[in-house]
Amino acid sequence: MARRTTVITTCDLAHEVEVSAVKTITLSLNGKRRKLDACQDHADEIEQAITPFLEFGAALPGRVDGNTPTWPSVVQQRPRPAATKVVELPTVYSQSAIREWAREQGVQVSGKGQLPRSVRDSYAEAMNKTRTRRSRNG
Numbered sequence: 001m002a003r004r005t006t007v008i009t010t011c012d013l014a015h016e017v018e019v020s021a022v023k024t025i026t027l028s029l030n031g032k033r034r035k036l037d038a039c040q041d042h043a044d045e046i047e048q049a050i051t052p053f054l055e056f057g058a059a060l061p062g063r064v065d066g067n068t069p070t071w072p073s074v075v076q077q078r079p080r081p082a083a084t085k086v087v088e089l090p091t092v093y094s095q096s097a098i099r100e101w102a103r104e105q106g107v108q109v110s111g112k113g114q115l116p117r118s119v120r121d122s123y124a125e126a127m128n129k130t131r132t133r134r135s136r137n138g
Contacts, residue, residue, distance in 0.1 A: 010037065012036050013038060020039065021038055021039055024037050025043060093127070095115060097123075098120060101126070102115075
């Protein structure tokens with residue numbers, strides 16, 4: 001059995017009987033934004049009431065298609081940086097690999113906790129030299 005669902009949008013304003021909405025109007029005043037479904041008569045009435053004031057207001061940035069907010073408090077446009085800076089991130093090494101290497105080098109390190117920076121730096125330097133030799137021979 002097939003089922004068909006029909007959604008009928010009705011005017012949000014007062015009517016004695018249900019009247020279909022033909023337009024969705026977005027209103028904003030004093031920080032409050034509202035969306036209103038209106039029939040043709042009410043849409044015309046709202047437009048006639050607001051239009052005289054629109055010629056005095058300053059235009060706001062953004063699209064005005066009803067889908068995207070146009071207010072600066074909602075749509076923040078950040079300035080783009082002039083150039084992208086490339087930053088080389090340090091290589092992260094395994095703590096257990098550093099401990100094993102340090103012990104092979106005769107350096108005493110604890111089994112837990114953070115390793116001294118001097119040990120980590122020495123390990124990184126040794127790994128970089130090893131990689132450089134491998135890439136030259138490889």
